[in-house]
Amino acid sequence: MTDITAYDVDLDASWSIGDKPHGGYLLSTMIGLALDEEHPHPMAVSAHYVSSPDAGPATVEVERLRTGRRVSTSRVRLRQSETKVEALFSHGRWSADATPLWSTGGPPVLPPLDDCPRAPAERPGGQRIGQLDHVDMRVDVATTMWAVGAPAGRAEVRAWLRRDDGDDPSVLDLLVFADALPPVTFDLGLMGWVPTLELTVHVRGLPAPGWVRAVQRARLLQDGWIDEECELWDSEGRLVAQARQLAGYRVPDGWTPPQAS
């Protein structure tokens, strides 16, 4: 009744955070397999992280739900016997030279690249943040004072991003970048893991060559769940992706939120 194509993949352990593969890496791997020549660009991608896979062999199943002229929609499942990540996505073709018909807001204001240190993949204590070996992330230190024990209390992180290999960003890289920044909970002094339950990325255009500017913010921590909103802007100052995730957080006994200065 349904027509599903299955692909064998090998999840690369170098992308893992501790021993859990990075969510953006999983998503770009899944979506990359489901694109086609007629509809080569992701437009809206919605992923639910059902349970964390391990690095190593996995299967990606793709079901085409509709092939349209302008947009197609597919369902993609990553499984290791059980379903690990399930995603829906719509894909089409972005114009390379699109300009805004109407817009509001602008890219995040960042210090010059030379004033932004690269975020290390190795965390104190020895845990490896795998995506930071693949993504060259230069952070605005005003938003990463938690690294020296002085969180700003604003739940906001800003950074420059590019691929570690120096290549220009692809549209699939945006799915990685949209999930690459440190959790904004760090800026509130909550240093625990923030597992993604759901991540939606709306791609808005093809990224120009060069560095991408990223800002990640939250609006509400409540009842164990936080929203994290990430915007990606390309080197020409164009909004190229809007992402939001719902993620879990934990609060240590006795924690109180820092006051924003």
Add this chain to the structure above:
Amino acid sequence: MTDITAYDVDLDASWSIGDKPHGGYLLSTMIGLALDEEHPHPMAVSAHYVSSPDAGPATVEVERLRTGRRVSTSRVRLRQSETKVEALFSHGRWSADATPLWSTGGPPVLPPLDDCPRAPAERPGGQRIGQLDHVDMRVDVATTMWAVGAPAGRAEVRAWLRRDDGDDPSVLDLLVFADALPPVTFDLGLMGWVPTLELTVHVRGLPAPGWVRAVQRARLLQDGWIDEECELWDSEGRLVAQARQLAGYRVPDGWTPPQAS
């Protein structure tokens, strides 16, 4: 291999916009069938509108992807022979008395209810906006000047919302409300239909009894696609849902954006 439960439903024509069923109505119908006693509340809902169904008989298929202690995840498909709407959603249990651990921003500022007229279901020209017979929407007229030919050019709409039957809002009603406001393109003088490609709703808590305040905004119109962000705040001033959709728009020949005053 997969365990799918199918339900027969009858899509109520009174919810249609013209002859197309309202997206939020479809979503709340689908999700309502997939909840269970252990995980009765939607948390993150992602829907891709593959093609528009007709009012009348349809089938809703539910596949449980994982049953967890705290969260379960399901896939839901609405079909009329072909797939019309496909959704993923994660569901759990919100605490009735949750309070923000940390938050930023606040509810939209609206004129008093008595100063906000009810949006009529009947549009000039005779097209019926079905959800406005089911949702009592009282609009901030500063954001609906397009109705008298004077769009403000801000791509923002604000309104009070409740059920037409006067009942207090349920958590499923939030899925309807998140897609109930007029397209923000109206505020730019673009009066055409804005079909939703993808809609994600993050429910953030159970709504208190009484009116819900809603604000809908856009950030970018480009290459035929617009983001519409909708926030819902309950009568106690709590953020109860964050939604964003990617939708299509069309521009008449010769259109230029109005200047915000």
